[in-house]
Amino acid sequence: MTQSLDAYLILSGLLFTIGTFGFLAKRNAIAMLMSIELMLNAVNLAIVAFGAFIPGLAAQGAVIALFVMAVAAAEATVGLAIVIAIYRNRRTPLVDEYSSMRE
Amino acid sequence: MALPQTVPFIGWAWDDLIFMLLAGMMLGAALMVVLGKDIIRAGLFLMLSFGALAGIYVLLGAPIVAAAQVLIYIGAIGVLILFAIMLTQTKAGPSKLVFHRQAWAGGLAAIVLAVMLIFVVLYTDWPDVLDAPAEASTTVVATLLFTDFVFAFEIVGVLLLAAVIGGIFLAKREDSIDPGERDADRPSTLERLEP
Numbered sequence: 001m002t003q004s005l006d007a008y009l010i011l012s013g014l015l016f017t018i019g020t021f022g023f024l025a026k027r028n029a030i031a032m033l034m035s036i037e038l039m040l041n042a043v044n045l046a047i048v049a050f051g052a053f054i055p056g057l058a059a060q061g062a063v064i065a066l067f068v069m070a071v072a073a074a075e076a077t078v079g080l081a082i083v084i085a086i087y088r089n090r091r092t093p094l095v096d097e098y099s100s101m102r103e
Numbered sequence: 104m105a106l107p108q109t110v111p112f113i114g115w116a117w118d119d120l121i122f123m124l125l126a127g128m129m130l131g132a133a134l135m136v137v138l139g140k141d142i143i144r145a146g147l148f149l150m151l152s153f154g155a156l157a158g159i160y161v162l163l164g165a166p167i168v169a170a171a172q173v174l175i176y177i178g179a180i181g182v183l184i185l186f187a188i189m190l191t192q193t194k195a196g197p198s199k200l201v202f203h204r205q206a207w208a209g210g211l212a213a214i215v216l217a218v219m220l221i222f223v224v225l226y227t228d229w230p231d232v233l234d235a236p237a238e239a240s241t242t243v244v245a246t247l248l249f250t251d252f253v254f255a256f257e258i259v260g261v262l263l264l265a266a267v268i269g270g271i272f273l274a275k276r277e278d279s280i281d282p283g284e285r286d287a288d289r290p291s292t293l294e295r296l297e298p
Contacts, residue, residue, distance in 0.1 A: 025209040027203055059247045
């Protein structure tokens with residue numbers, strides 16, 4: 001019943017939606033980065049699901065998912081380093097107080 | 104003792120039950136990440152969500168991806184995020200207000216996006232789809248990784264090296280000589296000593 005491509009894709013879409021809401025609604029920069037990780041996980045799930053359900057593509061899907069994970073690790077490293085560098089200057093992790101370019 | 108063919112009392116296949124449990128755990132933990140007030144709990148729920156997703160990868164027949172998920176996401180990224188949370192939390196400041204004032208617009212956009220994605224998935228006629236997920240055996244994945252995708256593999260290695268160097272450069276303190284004077288607007292030690 002649930003072992004179909006539709007079920008996995010809907011699950012992936014719901015996870016991506018939750019990540020989208022977190023990215024749009026949160027004030028904390030690290031919470032926004034966590035939401036980005038949720039969205040990356042959702043896309044990864046979609047890739048693996050497509051690979052598993054389309055004939056002959058299972059291994060390719062897994063390989064691409066591994067690459068996405070490596071790039072996500074690099075993104076998390078640089079993103080958190082940027083957040084810590086900004087925090088050291090502005091003493092706050094809240095993104096709506098980073099307004100010096102607007103004034 | 105062999106398990107019965109279907110789950111007792113419900114009549115589902117075992118895969119369906121496990122899928123439902125893991126999917127509920129993953130979505131619930133993700134909702135707690137997004138809706139919770141306490142950011143440290145959000146980080147821990149994020150790791151729970153990653154773990155449930157690893158279980159879903161096993162159910163999809165991709166055990167190497169599940170292992171990498173546990174190693175990279177729970178082990179590396181989760182701990183990295185928890186460290187960053189603990190480095191940047193201050194008791195002072197308006198930490199009560201977790202969401203933006205216009206968070207309802209974000210919620211509206213997310214709901215519209217979810218409805219659109221579900222409609223697209225349900226009303227698309229996927230060609231040549233299998234009835235059950237195919238197994239991605241680790242041997243085949245490894246062979247593919249070091250033959251067809253070997254160039255991308257090397258590029259990812261270079262990218263990770265660049266990310267490590269960039270992370271160190273960005274997070275490095277500019278003036279590590281006298282950290283006590285760093286954030287205050289006081290004159291430097293030399294100026295204070297002079298009359």
